[in-house]
Amino acid sequence: MKNKRMKIARVEKDLSQQQLADMVGVTRQTIGMIEMGNFNPSLNLCRAICKALGKTLDEIFWEED
Template sequence: MPINSNLRSARITLDMSQNKLAEAVGVSKQTIVAIERGDYSPSIKLSKTICKVLGKSLDELFGEENGNEV
């Protein structure tokens, strides 16, 4: 699974730490780290929650056109 640089970039653009994102979506910091590294595929529910917090669409953060697997 490729590294999710779109998620990391969106998070950093909002000046949000991995810990703050984790708190906002109700998961551990380790979960966010694993998603960004490409070691973990989040559920659709978690993906949508992350997108809502970051103000991005599913395609922008997790879509195939961005080099990510869906």
């Protein structure tokens, strides 16, 4: 499942995939794969992404029914 909420939050902060990747210590490809739904990040990475984007885990990663 694509993570559209993460992409929207990133774009709202005016960050490129590379900029977000640099902020959380991963590659741009990792950010792209998370946004495309091809990679399940660790909890620590999820927390770092949320902190960088100013969002909660629920707002970015919680799957809605």
